[in-house]
Amino acid sequence: MGIEGNGTIATPDRDISRVLIGLADRFGERVSTNPAVRQQHSSQLTWLTGQPPDAVVFPESTEEVSEIVRICATERVPVIPFGAGSSFEGHVNAPYGGVSIDLSRMKKVLSVNAEDLDCVVQAGVTRNELNEHLRDTGLFFPIDPGADASLGGMAATRASGTNAVRYGTMRENVIAVTAVMPNGDIVRTTRRARKSSAGYDLTRLLVGSEGTLGVMTELTLRLSPIPEAIAAAACPFPTVGSACDAVIATIQSAIPVARVELLDEVTVKAVNQYSGLALAETPLLLLEFHGTPDGVAEQSRRFEEIAKEVGGGPLTWSAKQEDRSTLWKARHDAYWACVALRPSARPIPTDVCVPISRLAECVEETKAEIQRLGLIAPIVGHVGDGNFHVQPLVDMTNPEEIETVRRFVGNMVERAISMDGTCTGEHGIGQEKIKYLRLEHGDATISLMQLIKRAVDPDNIMNPGKMLEATR
Amino acid sequence: MGIEGNGTIATPDRDISRVLIGLADRFGERVSTNPAVRQQHSSQLTWLTGQPPDAVVFPESTEEVSEIVRICATERVPVIPFGAGSSFEGHVNAPYGGVSIDLSRMKKVLSVNAEDLDCVVQAGVTRNELNEHLRDTGLFFPIDPGADASLGGMAATRASGTNAVRYGTMRENVIAVTAVMPNGDIVRTTRRARKSSAGYDLTRLLVGSEGTLGVMTELTLRLSPIPEAIAAAACPFPTVGSACDAVIATIQSAIPVARVELLDEVTVKAVNQYSGLALAETPLLLLEFHGTPDGVAEQSRRFEEIAKEVGGGPLTWSAKQEDRSTLWKARHDAYWACVALRPSARPIPTDVCVPISRLAECVEETKAEIQRLGLIAPIVGHVGDGNFHVQPLVDMTNPEEIETVRRFVGNMVERAISMDGTCTGEHGIGQEKIKYLRLEHGDATISLMQLIKRAVDPDNIMNPGKMLEATR
Numbered sequence: 001m002g003i004e005g006n007g008t009i010a011t012p013d014r015d016i017s018r019v020l021i022g023l024a025d026r027f028g029e030r031v032s033t034n035p036a037v038r039q040q041h042s043s044q045l046t047w048l049t050g051q052p053p054d055a056v057v058f059p060e061s062t063e064e065v066s067e068i069v070r071i072c073a074t075e076r077v078p079v080i081p082f083g084a085g086s087s088f089e090g091h092v093n094a095p096y097g098g099v100s101i102d103l104s105r106m107k108k109v110l111s112v113n114a115e116d117l118d119c120v121v122q123a124g125v126t127r128n129e130l131n132e133h134l135r136d137t138g139l140f141f142p143i144d145p146g147a148d149a150s151l152g153g154m155a156a157t158r159a160s161g162t163n164a165v166r167y168g169t170m171r172e173n174v175i176a177v178t179a180v181m182p183n184g185d186i187v188r189t190t191r192r193a194r195k196s197s198a199g200y201d202l203t204r205l206l207v208g209s210e211g212t213l214g215v216m217t218e219l220t221l222r223l224s225p226i227p228e229a230i231a232a233a234a235c236p237f238p239t240v241g242s243a244c245d246a247v248i249a250t251i252q253s254a255i256p257v258a259r260v261e262l263l264d265e266v267t268v269k270a271v272n273q274y275s276g277l278a279l280a281e282t283p284l285l286l287l288e289f290h291g292t293p294d295g296v297a298e299q300s301r302r303f304e305e306i307a308k309e310v311g312g313g314p315l316t317w318s319a320k321q322e323d324r325s326t327l328w329k330a331r332h333d334a335y336w337a338c339v340a341l342r343p344s345a346r347p348i349p350t351d352v353c354v355p356i357s358r359l360a361e362c363v364e365e366t367k368a369e370i371q372r373l374g375l376i377a378p379i380v381g382h383v384g385d386g387n388f389h390v391q392p393l394v395d396m397t398n399p400e401e402i403e404t405v406r407r408f409v410g411n412m413v414e415r416a417i418s419m420d421g422t423c424t425g426e427h428g429i430g431q432e433k434i435k436y437l438r439l440e441h442g443d444a445t446i447s448l449m450q451l452i453k454r455a456v457d458p459d460n461i462m463n464p465g466k467m468l469e470a471t472r
Numbered sequence: 473m474g475i476e477g478n479g480t481i482a483t484p485d486r487d488i489s490r491v492l493i494g495l496a497d498r499f500g501e502r503v504s505t506n507p508a509v510r511q512q513h514s515s516q517l518t519w520l521t522g523q524p525p526d527a528v529v530f531p532e533s534t535e536e537v538s539e540i541v542r543i544c545a546t547e548r549v550p551v552i553p554f555g556a557g558s559s560f561e562g563h564v565n566a567p568y569g570g571v572s573i574d575l576s577r578m579k580k581v582l583s584v585n586a587e588d589l590d591c592v593v594q595a596g597v598t599r600n601e602l603n604e605h606l607r608d609t610g611l612f613f614p615i616d617p618g619a620d621a622s623l624g625g626m627a628a629t630r631a632s633g634t635n636a637v638r639y640g641t642m643r644e645n646v647i648a649v650t651a652v653m654p655n656g657d658i659v660r661t662t663r664r665a666r667k668s669s670a671g672y673d674l675t676r677l678l679v680g681s682e683g684t685l686g687v688m689t690e691l692t693l694r695l696s697p698i699p700e701a702i703a704a705a706a707c708p709f710p711t712v713g714s715a716c717d718a719v720i721a722t723i724q725s726a727i728p729v730a731r732v733e734l735l736d737e738v739t740v741k742a743v744n745q746y747s748g749l750a751l752a753e754t755p756l757l758l759l760e761f762h763g764t765p766d767g768v769a770e771q772s773r774r775f776e777e778i779a780k781e782v783g784g785g786p787l788t789w790s791a792k793q794e795d796r797s798t799l800w801k802a803r804h805d806a807y808w809a810c811v812a813l814r815p816s817a818r819p820i821p822t823d824v825c826v827p828i829s830r831l832a833e834c835v836e837e838t839k840a841e842i843q844r845l846g847l848i849a850p851i852v853g854h855v856g857d858g859n860f861h862v863q864p865l866v867d868m869t870n871p872e873e874i875e876t877v878r879r880f881v882g883n884m885v886e887r888a889i890s891m892d893g894t895c896t897g898e899h900g901i902g903q904e905k906i907k908y909l910r911l912e913h914g915d916a917t918i919s920l921m922q923l924i925k926r927a928v929d930p931d932n933i934m935n936p937g938k939m940l941e942a943t944r
Contacts, residue, residue: 115720115829116858138724158669169667171676172644185916193825194857195641196894197630197680198901199909199939200921204643204676208669225726248587252610254697254763256728291726292774295767302764353665357587385666386588422668429670437671444657448928449672455927456920467671 014075016054016097022071023057023099030058030105041082041100043090046348047394047402048431053080053094060105062178062186062217069215070184072099076459079182081211083153084126086145088349089430091157091210095465101215103152109133110218117223118175118192123152123216130221139223142167145426146335152216157428158208162331165251165384166258166290167224169426170207177206178218182457192220205452210428211463213456227258227290231300232324235287236280237312240264240367243283244360247383249306251356255299259288259328262381262388264367266341267334270378274337275330285312285383286331288324331380338378338391345376345393350409352416353387353425362419363388366412373404387425414439429467437467486547488526488569494543495529495571502530502577513554513572515562518820519866519874520903525552525566532577534650534658534689541687542656544571548931551654553683555625556598558617560821561902563629563682567937573687575624581605582690589695590647590664595624595688602693611695614639617898618807624688629900630680634803637723637856638730638762639696641898642679649678650690654929664692677924682900683935685928699730699762703772704796707759708752709784712736712839715755716832719855721778723828727771731760731800734853734860736839738813739806742850746809747802757784757855758803760796803852810850810863817848817865822881824888825859825897834891835860838884845876859897886911901939909939 023031032038033055042050054077059065072079078098085092094100106122109130113119114137121130128148130141143154144161153159155177160169167173176190189202206216237243240262247260263271263284272279285307289299300317307313318324330337339347354362363379370377370390381388390412392405413423413436423429423436438446446468453460453468460470495503504510505527514522526549531537544551550570557564566572578594581602585591586609593602600620602613615626616633625631627649632641639645648662661674678688709715712734719732735743735756744751757779761771772789779785790796802809811819826834835851842849842862853860862884864877885895885908895901895908910918918940925932925940932942 113827113829116827117723160667164667181920187916187920189917191894192827192892193894193897195632195636195825195859195897197896197898198894198912200924201676201680202917202920204673208673225724227726251589252697254699292770294770298764298766353667355585355588355664357585387667420664422663422665422670424669425665425667426669440670445659445661448653448659448674451927452672452924455923
């Protein structure tokens, strides 16, 4: 089992072979050291170098995860939780080697409590699987990052998506978490009550912790009633600024818009080509309104008035379910549509988030830099949250271009932070953004995060090399 | 300055007099060791024995709070944050003596960012003061515990109130926190972006931490647009169960009710007497709907249909602002109305929270026990959240009755926990509920909380004796 670490850092003071033997004894064929399997369990989607783990284990229960962590802990071998592998920031990489815990066999929906609008799931269930399971209940789980990510992975990165402006992010929609801590202890953070003032909010400490404190194995999730009526629309604007102004006015008017997505003209063009649509190739908002039939009609009418006032419109309505599905499928396919703009290149999706009053300025300055540098870098935004994504398409054979894009991402992050924003709205820190975390929060706040990390995980075995610089 | 600790526990290994001299040198008349002032800064509202601090300091800025904490830390003298003193669970008591940091001079609203629907305030601003300040902006801050509490205190106890079913609690409405940590470090947890995936959620670690990790000195708060139209109503029900059924159906139907408060018949009677109303003396829901004029009319109509189906109604509408104010003032005065039921007794407000599907059962069983024990104990509930309050009126000269009520509270907590609920929905743990925190969460979860507490506050100077059992 003497596997060479592909780009991993040597850690001679621990005996990985003892751990691999222990895991094989206990889990048999559910442990793999196959190079292809290990490769699949490293970062594959962006420019980050894939750093495979030494082995992959496939547990089926919280108790089994606890056993795995205990076995790894004996030799201080790193533990890397793996959901669907759809992270953009290298969360699943194993820079120090170790054991990837693949939760894809933990697919049980343990309970659906329709009266309480909640459910309990194992962490390997994906968002689409959950919604499929909920089909006949009149309820749905609204958080929708682009990929069909696992709910555990979504919790780990505090994911959100197009519905967050109305329904919140994983922060608001995870009620409780069961997690395995670095010593193997199984912790349930809280119970099923909708609110509580009983002790530290361990749920939200784990949500967004990127696997650096423990492995989340079960989640209690808040569900929402499927709205009686839904209307979707596309609305062109002369500028990104006017589109943002319309969104600010919409939110200030308490119009409970469910989705409001900005596509820049580059993305619209890509989407038209890829999905065979004929959307106006200007900055565009895609919208969705949820409510009663009358309520949706009223929201739509009021939005249309606001859009007109800032020079936007006309709206194109998608009243029929098929048309709506086409529109939102096109939005979720924007990633692939943009990839198709430069098929030989690799897409490097990155995101920042700013107070919405600064969004237009932040997007416009970013677009100006894209133009100045001659990059192909489409922009889409969850504009109701002030969150936007840029997806530079990079020729990975051209070191100079790679370096240019790296600087561009850095500039974008610094711009967002200078506007009281954050270096990531929903992708997480992972490996590449560790340096920006300090820039964003400052030394005292980073020290507090490190203090917590060291207290909970003194041997730094939980997803090391992610989110925080190691302090020992 | 050799003050006797009234009921405080002796801690001979530190020199409080050095700290008091240091504080007096730096803060002059803004330090008080006056017995009356110290007494005011101990728990006064319930049956808990008041445990005054050794001194009270009145800082005016985050930097001054940092100086105070540094001075206290030199001798490991406890620091007890004090807002408006409206806690029911002894949070402001000083069981080990120490210095009360009274934030009531930190009253600045530092910024209102109307386009972003947020503001930044010093922690001593109260909720009514903030809403008064926001008067001309079209925005409001929705969280409304009964008292005009300080926003810092509300954050510390993860407070909520009547609007939480629609607008969330302090957990959802605090965007960022500036806090002074036990070593005097000033930490800002995050920036003003509406969402972020950048690092541990320190905001929510501090919200609800009851002053045991640090002193919150500034808060960035989420604001909401004042709804265009508001309608309020009272609706009687034959039983608590039917009232809860109506609320469950309302929420499942995605009717965005803004307030839905349950009053049991004992409370209704008290409120009628105290506020001169003529509400039906049965289990009663007080409701409020927010939205556009059409939207509110539709919500109200739909609720009325649901209520009728379970035997509730008729609704009495309060369309006019004055009538609405009367109704909600009566609700917020329910505490005093209930006190008036037995003027010689002391009210002991306590709260639990359960999944809403168990609420009727939990309330009914609690009422049955009240009857069995012959207590006077009115019940009000934030029923949309599954949260309810019982307010036994206790003859403090009767030790047997005190003991009976203490057992009753314990039974109520155990009942809530057995229903997957929590020992407190919004009051916090403080002193009395420490034992129930362990019952609710179990040993592994409590150990994790203690681990975090010890890491952040190794000398246990931040509000010691609250929330968690000390481990050293």
